[in-house]
Amino acid sequence: MANAPVNITVTGAAGNIGYALLFRIASGALLGPEQRVNLRLLEIPQAVKAAEGTAMELFDSAFSTLGSVDIFDDPKQAFEGANIAFLVGSMPRKAGMERSDLLSANGGIFGPQGEALGAGAADDIKVLVVGNPANTNALIAASHAGDIPASRFTAMTRLDHNRALAQLAAKAGCHVSEIDKVTIWGNHSTTQYPDLTHATIKGEPITDILADRAWVEDDFIPTVAKRGAAIIEARGASSAASAASAAIDHVRDWCLGTTSAWTSAAVMSDGSYGVPEGVISSFPCTAENGEWKIVQGLEIDDFSRAKIDASAAELAEEKNAVAAMGLI
Ligand SMILES: NC(=O)C1=CN([C@@H]2O[C@H](COP(=O)(O)OP(=O)(O)OC[C@H]3O[C@@H](n4cnc5c(N)ncnc54)[C@H](O)[C@@H]3O)[C@@H](O)[C@H]2O)C=CC1
Numbered sequence: 001m002a003n004a005p006v007n008i009t010v011t012g013a014a015g016n017i018g019y020a021l022l023f024r025i026a027s028g029a030l031l032g033p034e035q036r037v038n039l040r041l042l043e044i045p046q047a048v049k050a051a052e053g054t055a056m057e058l059f060d061s062a063f064s065t066l067g068s069v070d071i072f073d074d075p076k077q078a079f080e081g082a083n084i085a086f087l088v089g090s091m092p093r094k095a096g097m098e099r100s101d102l103l104s105a106n107g108g109i110f111g112p113q114g115e116a117l118g119a120g121a122a123d124d125i126k127v128l129v130v131g132n133p134a135n136t137n138a139l140i141a142a143s144h145a146g147d148i149p150a151s152r153f154t155a156m157t158r159l160d161h162n163r164a165l166a167q168l169a170a171k172a173g174c175h176v177s178e179i180d181k182v183t184i185w186g187n188h189s190t191t192q193y194p195d196l197t198h199a200t201i202k203g204e205p206i207t208d209i210l211a212d213r214a215w216v217e218d219d220f221i222p223t224v225a226k227r228g229a230a231i232i233e234a235r236g237a238s239s240a241a242s243a244a245s246a247a248i249d250h251v252r253d254w255c256l257g258t259t260s261a262w263t264s265a266a267v268m269s270d271g272s273y274g275v276p277e278g279v280i281s282s283f284p285c286t287a288e289n290g291e292w293k294i295v296q297g298l299e300i301d302d303f304s305r306a307k308i309d310a311s312a313a314e315l316a317e318e319k320n321a322v323a324a325m326g327l328i
Pocket residue numbers: 011012013014015016017018042043044047088089090091092093109129130131132133134156157159160188238239240243
């Protein structure tokens with residue numbers, strides 16, 4: 001293996017997503033079969049023993065791409081030298097809760113972690129926030145991270161994107177790999193806007209499917225936006241393996257480049273498409289040379305405009321709420 005090992009910190013390492021994510025990273029699914037990775041696991045003190053159990057299993061898997069595994073209960077140590085950070089550790093919601101109910105419960109975690117990243121992470125650090133409410137937690141972390149550019153803090157809407165691909169493939173009777181140009185706009189919450197306006201299947205527009213407004217508006221959009229709650233209802237716990245898989249997709253594309261016309265990622269808004277600057281919102285994005293870029297110039301119809309505006313307004317409200325709590 002020619003390249004130096006990449007240091008990857010995963011918070012919430014003993015949790016459900018952590019358990020699915022760590023083995024995918026260690027097996028080479030993130031950065032390929034030629035890149036060795038060193039894992040740095042962060043947990044709260046009470047869960048360190050469980051993280052040690054996971055580390056034993058990682059060791060027993062004898063992955064050719066795994067260098068070392070270290071476990072920490074101190075964010076400063078865990079993020080020291082990190083090239084990539086998956087911020088997963090936080091409380092998941094239970095049945096009947098909205099993700100916004102987690103704002104105060106989890107918001108307090110991300111300021112100190114942002115600070116620790118700022119103090120010790122490597123210059124090329126890339127951060128994906130998975131813990132909910134992911135967009136605003138990413139904003140909190142970014143606002144405490146000192147010199148790290150805000151563009152390095154992203155939140156995960158790739159699971160919503162993948163859910164949208166799966167729903168459209170089922171409707172159209174095609175394979176997910178044949179679909180392109182689907183977008184998740186806004187917040188990783190029920191206000192998100194899964195947008196099929198520009199979608200293609202095998203390169204062709206999906207005119208007939210878009211004409212079925214009842215399916216698009218009353219079935220597709222709410223199914224994707226409320227899928228998290230449906231999983232909680234069915235599993236008795238929030239999505240874990242699909243969330244880990246989406247986290248791999250997001251960071252792999254960020255590091256190695258997108259391979260489709262675009263994907264969805266929540267990045268710092270620069271005001272594109274009328275989303276207020278300074279919130280972390282999902283956009284159609286490409287990644288090249290380790291940088292996300294928002295796809296520009298898409299036509300936005302009135303229906304899409306209203307949906308994008310509603311989710312952007314929720315992000316602005318969340319930003320105001322955490323500002324009032326002194327978290328940013
Ligand atoms: N953005 C997305 O698409 C998705 C986000 N999520 C969110 O991911 C988060 C994690 O979910 P699960 O793994 O299922 O939860 P979990 O409860 O199984 O695991 C969370 C882990 O985080 C640890 N933790 C708590 N505070 C911590 C801290 N300050 N530092 C380090 N570790 C800490 C806990 O000890 C626990 O082991 C939740 O907030 C959930 O809502 C879940 C699915 C999708």
